[in-house]
Amino acid sequence: MRRTRLHKQIRRQLLEKKQEFFVICPPGFEKECEKEIQTLFPDTGPMKAEKGGILLQAPLSFAPEANRRLRTASRILMRMARFTATDFKGFQKNLAEIPWQLYFPEGPLPEIRVLCHKCRLYHSDALAQRIRDFLSSKKDRESGAPCIQEKPLPGLYLRGEKDRFTLSVDSSGPLLYLRGLKTAGSRAPIRENLAAAILMASGYTPEIPLADPMCGSGTFSMEAALMASNLAPGSFRSFAWENWPAFLVAPFAREEEPTQHLLPAPIHASDVEEKVLTDFRALCLQHSFLENIQIQKADFFSLDAPRGEAGLIMLNPPYGLRMGTKKAAGILNRRLADHLQKKWQGWRTGILVPGEQKIPQEFSRLTCRRFQHGGLAMQLFTGKTEDMHLHTP
Incomplete structure (x- = not known):
């Protein structure tokens, strides 16, 4: 396979070093989620339990395996960038420094979810629209990997806390409690x-x-x-990581x-x-x-x-x-x-x-x-x- 510039970027920035992941789980059951990660992925580095999830560092291959094998997880995010911004000009300047083609395929824009707390840039809809406008105007998005239409698209998550912003890409798609098994439910279903x-x-x-x-x-x-x-x-079921450029240019082979x-x-x-x-x-x-x-x-x-x-x-x-x-x-x-x-x-x-x-x-x-x-x-x-x-x- 011919090695393109995208291949080299993926290898240098994603494959050759560990990535930061946040495994979202039902609040109150962080202990069970952490123990499950330790059992299934014993080589994973130090973990930090937070309310509603576990923060950890792991190789990129953690995304496909964790989505498939973790029973207690709700969603798995991978951190893309962290930056501080107090106005929209600074916010957009930071967006321009992110290698978007490493995280999202060509074609449709990702669904954007924003949550801000004690930020001067507090208007979530305005922040989401700035990101959409920026991605729509980027010409080099067309040099990325083409998406697979029948697979879920990765979403984009922005969280702001006291003017400090964290951007994450979703690896799951539909919430992980959706196993792809049930077609009917009861009056009081437990996820x-x-x-x-x-x-x-x-x-x-x-x-x-x-x-x-x-x-x-x-x-x-x-x-x-x-x-x-x-x-x-x-x-x-299928997952959003299947539309990550890293796995589109080098498909992930799992062991049954x-x-x-x-x-x-x-x-x-x-x-x-x-x-x-x-x-x-x-x-x-x-x-x-x-x-x-x-x-x-x-x-x-x-x-x-x-x-x-x-x-x-x-x-x-x-x-x-x-x-x-x-x-x-x-x-x-x-x-x-x-x-x-x-x-x-x-x-x-x-x-x-x-x-x-x-x-x-x-x-x-x-x-x-x-x-x-x-x-x-x-x-x-x-x-x-x-x-x-x-x-x-």
Whole structure:
């Protein structure tokens, strides 16, 4: 292949030195994301956990592999530039110093997202328009790599903090919780990457059974099956990094990892709604790694723990408008604790509860993790079923 000026720039500025990445994850689960990065990418340099993500330095190849393999990540950004600007003239001068052809392909302009805090240049729409005008006027954009139309386009992220600006290019495209598997959802869906983080925080490993008795569209069961099958969660979708010039001029060759079709431990999924179970069964029939999930229609309070080794029971009970009054929520918490202690002894549990509720007395001996889910404050209670506190009449 003929080496062009673009090849040389990519090699010198991107391939021969480490890049700075920011891995965005669900706020409250930075610990799980950091541990996952350390496990999957042990050669990655020092990491810094920030609210909502992990900052790190890694080779350019981190972008394709991390997007495909990380289960807890929401989006992965790579830093392009940092500069200080207090007026639009200075802002545009800094834009002119960035080698844009290294980060974006020819053709459509990237989607631009701006967030500013305590900056003299505070108007996000005006900043975004300055960038669009600048990119539209650049003649040398046409000397870059042509984009692949059917692949997601990389977006551009600008963040300003006290007149200090950071420009980043997106490597993910659609948010990473979109695994490319589901076509139907339930009334209260948990995002897939959040479900993976919750399972990790609750103590799930593929070697132990999982019970998902309020499974809805089956997100917890599906994520557990992905883990147990050693299947990368991004195996079924495309990413924005596939339209990065570096990978357009030198396609990235990934190594396929062996998958495991038989689950090392059973996954039991159930719900009271036939419609969501029908959709989940149909999804399981489309993918071999889901075929061994055991699905049944049942009310949780009619279920005993499966025979054999104790594992993790994951509970996402109704809340908010589905639950009704606080009194009804309190009654449900008491019923859950009572049933878990009587019928699920020896099991670990993860229970989701709205954040506006006070810590239920029944769960006061469990570990509480606070987080956000779709703008709603939530609490995750984890521990052993025997640690639950029951009211005495």
